[in-house]
Amino acid sequence: MSVRQQSLPPGLIAxxxxxxxxxxxxxxxxxxxxxxxxxxxxxxxxxxxxxxGYALSVAVGxxxxxxxxxxxxxxxxxxxxxxxxxxxxxxxALAGDYAVMMAGRIVAALCHxxxxxxxAVVAAGLVAPARRAGAIAMMFAGLTIANVLGVPFGTFLGxxxxxxxxxxxxxxxxxxxxxxxALLIPARDTASADRPAAGLRGELRAFTHSQVWxxxxxxxxxxxxxxGAFTYIAYTLTAVSGFASSTVPWLLVLFGVGLFAGNLLGxxxxxxxxxxxxxxxxxxxxxVLVGFALTATSPVLTIVxxxxxxxxxxxxxxxxxxxxxxxxxxxxxxxSGANIAAFxxxxxxxxxxxxxxxxxxxxYTSPIWAGAxxxxxxxxxxxxxxxxxxxxxxxxxxxxLVETAA
Numbered sequence: 001m002s003v004r005q006q007s008l009p010p011g012l013i014a015x016x017x018x019x020x021x022x023x024x025x026x027x028x029x030x031x032x033x034x035x036x037x038x039x040x041x042x043x044x045x046x047x048x049x050x051x052x053g054y055a056l057s058v059a060v061g062x063x064x065x066x067x068x069x070x071x072x073x074x075x076x077x078x079x080x081x082x083x084x085x086x087x088x089x090x091x092x093a094l095a096g097d098y099a100v101m102m103a104g105r106i107v108a109a110l111c112h113x114x115x116x117x118x119x120a121v122v123a124a125g126l127v128a129p130a131r132r133a134g135a136i137a138m139m140f141a142g143l144t145i146a147n148v149l150g151v152p153f154g155t156f157l158g159x160x161x162x163x164x165x166x167x168x169x170x171x172x173x174x175x176x177x178x179x180x181x182a183l184l185i186p187a188r189d190t191a192s193a194d195r196p197a198a199g200l201r202g203e204l205r206a207f208t209h210s211q212v213w214x215x216x217x218x219x220x221x222x223x224x225x226x227x228g229a230f231t232y233i234a235y236t237l238t239a240v241s242g243f244a245s246s247t248v249p250w251l252l253v254l255f256g257v258g259l260f261a262g263n264l265l266g267x268x269x270x271x272x273x274x275x276x277x278x279x280x281x282x283x284x285x286x287x288v289l290v291g292f293a294l295t296a297t298s299p300v301l302t303i304v305x306x307x308x309x310x311x312x313x314x315x316x317x318x319x320x321x322x323x324x325x326x327x328x329x330x331x332x333x334x335x336s337g338a339n340i341a342a343f344x345x346x347x348x349x350x351x352x353x354x355x356x357x358x359x360x361x362x363x364y365t366s367p368i369w370a371g372a373x374x375x376x377x378x379x380x381x382x383x384x385x386x387x388x389x390x391x392x393x394x395x396x397x398x399x400x401l402v403e404t405a406a
Contacts, residue, residue, distance in 0.1 A: 009126040012135060014180030015119050016142035018082055021173040022115060023146030024154055025089060025108050026054060028166055031155030035163040040098040047098075050105050055348060057109035059341045065114040066337030074122050074333075075185050081111040081118070082181060086174040093167035104167075113344070116140075117337025120321050122185065130271055137267025137318040144263050144314060148256030152249060207328075212335055214385040215324040219342040220349060222282050222320065222378030226313030228350020229289055229371030230255070233306070235364045241302040251306060258310025266315030270322055275386060278319045282379040285312040289372035293365045317343075350374060 029036070029050055037047035069077045088108025095101035116139075123139045124132035158166035207213065237243045237251055269277040292305035321339055328335035353374070354367030362369075 008138070009135075010184040011126050011181075011186065012123055012138045014177060014184040015123055015139040016145075017173065017180055018078075018085075018115060018119065018177035019139055019142030020146045020150060021142075021170055021177055022085060022108075022112050023143035024150040024170055024173065025085070026058075026112065027147060027151045028154035028158070028170075029054075029105075031151060032158045032163045032166060035158060036101070039163065040101065042098055050102060053102055054105045054109040054112075055344055057106045058112040058344045059348075061110035061113050063113070063334070063338050063341050065110055066117050066334050069114070069118075070333055073187070074118055075181070075187055077118055078115065078122065078181050078185065079178060081115045082174060082178040084108070084111040085115070086171055086178065089167050089171040089174060093164050093171060113337050113340040116143075116340045118333055120336050121325065121333055124322075124325065126186075133270035133274065133318045133322045134264075134267040136321050137263050137270075140263050140267075140314075140317055140321075141260065144256065144260040148253060148260055151256075152253060155249075207335065207338075209327050211327040211385060211389060212324055214381060214388070215320070215327060216338060216342045218278075218323070218378050218382050218385065219320045219339055220346040220378075221374050221381060222278075222285075222316050222346070223313070223343050224346025224348075224350035225289065225371040225373070225375030225378065226285060226309060226316075226350070227347040227371075228354040228374060229292070229309065229368040230313075231347075231351040232354050232358065232364060232367045235358075236296055236368065237302065239364050240296045241299050242297075243299065243302075251303065254303060255306050255310040258307040259314040262311035262313065262315035263317055265311075267318035269315070270319035274319050274322055274326065278316065278323065278382055279379070279386075281312055281315045281319070282375055282382060285309070285316070286372050286375045286379060288312055289368055289375060293368040293372065296365050296368070 033047045033050075036050065037043060040047070065081075069080075085108050088104045088106070088111070091104030091107060092101055093104075095104055119139055120136050123135040127135045154166045154169065157169060158164075233252075233255075234245075234248050237248055238245055243251065266277065266281060269280075288305060288308045292302070292309060295301040295305065320343075321336065324335050324339045350367075350371060353370045357366035357370050358364065360366075
């Protein structure tokens, strides 16, 4: 085994730092909304548009911006995206009014989908083929660490030194990531060296493959189920499980620990068997969500369910990203970015359905039941996709799919 296969490429660390900063930008605003709303003299629902606007910009930027840069070398694109991220957070830190703050959020969000989409392709190209899902998981580890450590610390920083201090800190993280990407990412990764740039037409051709579209649907449903259950988790923890409001942040840290572990273990398992990992994780996640809904009145079982939900929920991320890159392997960049947009669409869909169930008077466990239904639907689409692959791909990879579907 070569040193390249054994060692961790330093470029993955730079990608993980960038992912950490982007994850922090997306999620830390949730804990700072009261301070932001008071500073700009707007209501908290209006301040909440800083979250919704970011998510919408991620969905748009993940596809549109990626499409615009498909012919460009990936390293300069990643550097440009990180510069965009720095500018957006600098605008937020300096914002004198709500409109400038929203503009900063949108600018920062535009780089989100493209960074993760292109970064996943670059991460996969830094290692041997048998370790590519693990490399993607390593990059996404930055996102999970942002949830476990970054968001609580960023919220603490903003509450004690003003919310702008948090965005100044994120801007500094962006500068560190930019330097790391410039120094540690090779000018041309393995994935780029293996094939010429496909161009926009070539990237769009990947979407003629039915499995690419099925992969996007699986991402929306499978990941959306977990996020739909998580969106209203604070209400479940306090109104159903009986926890005090002051304990919720610490419980969310446990959830974040599950995210971190699930992401890394999901990547390792996907390197051994991509399809089997996805089927297993989605099936177990469905069972976990059903169990959570049934036992939410027990504080002890709720803690167990919370960790397992985070673990199996984020264990889907590396294999879902690898699956679409596998079927779009000749031109994976745009498809990879589209899958990042699909993750955010799943977030929005899960949160919306969970809100509908609560508004219908079904109680605070209803979003968990809805999440289980979405995940089960994602598993159903995956099994159907595997059967389709069995008929259309009589290859070694197809044989693995057949075994998994069986």
